[in-house]
Amino acid sequence: MSKKYMQNNQWGEKEMEYFPKRKVSNKLSWKIHHITGSFYSNKMKRTIEYESMGECLFYFFLELAREVERYYVQPLEIEVPFLTKEGDRKSWIHVPDVLVFGNGFKPTIFQIKESPQESKKHVLTNKACQKYAAERQWEYKVIYPKKLPKNILYNIKFLQGAIRKRKRFDEWIPEIMYRVEHMKGVTIDELASSFSPKVNPLLILPAIYHLIATGFLQINITKEIDQYSEVRLKKLNEELLPYLNLDGELFEY
Incomplete structure (x- = not known):
């Protein structure tokens, strides 16, 4: 059995495992208009949807980085436990933005944000995602694509079209x-x-x-x-x- 066949079979299994767990939506559409969209990914051979310009920029970035082999948008359901004011144990399901596989780094779950957030929900979500990643020997990062240097942002947008x-x-x-x-x-x-x-x-x-x-x-x-x-x-x-x-x-x- 060839190495290429085994690799293709491996990615095929991941395609099924990491299919999008929810549809793209724009909860902030009443505040910010026209920030959802999609583009065709040459790397993934499918249409990739995004919910913000930050997501769009980061996905363009992943398209350009040759070390990135595959990336899966909204690929996981992670349970986030919490205690109510009454002390009851409850949880909600969080779907992170993207899971990235490649050479030179561990599989990484990325949460894409416009700016830092310090809410209790944000802290609990990060803790649950870190635990989920650590159990699989992955990494978890929260990234702010709009903090990339302006020239790099320009080049990412320009080169994505090429x-x-x-x-x-x-x-x-x-x-x-x-x-x-x-x-x-x-x-x-x-x-x-x-x-x-x-x-x-x-x-x-x-x-x-x-x-x-x-x-x-x-x-x-x-x-x-x-x-x-x-x-x-x-x-x-x-x-x-x-x-x-x-x-x-x-x-x-």
Whole structure:
């Protein structure tokens, strides 16, 4: 039995286990309008729904990070126990935002928030999720995507639109990779222009952005991407992955 078959079978089992446990809703729609939506995930090969712009940004982030293999939205039902004022033991069911699997980090449950919250319900929820994750040797984090640096947020939004491979990309990609390897310190504009007059540089640009978005070429992700951005043969996730792994102001845990 091949390794690829076993891996596909493993993900197939997870697809069934981690199907969405509730439908997307917008409880704050009377306060904040038009923050729910969906997009097609090239990584998951399905439509991903989100309930806030914070969720949308983080899911775009997961699409770009090559170390992320799979992510499942609203995948679990976690019981949160509490005591009533009368001392009775009760509980409610919490559905966390996303469960992420990948290379270089443990499976991680992420709760996506707009800003820090200190309510009793929030504390109880975090405690229950931490316990649930620890029992499975996973991790649990509360993340605030809007605290990502502005340039990274811009690049995530920009590159997410370049993930899907277009027709004829396969025709140009080997040559693009070869030229990047041999044209040290080349900018996006210089790389595209190097195909002229054989190919219109405007046709090459989308393929370059696609290679950046899918992690085969790297830019300085901390600077706003433009035609003067230098590209090199490294993985984009080398700069994105720390935002998944490291504690700091982006995370509570």
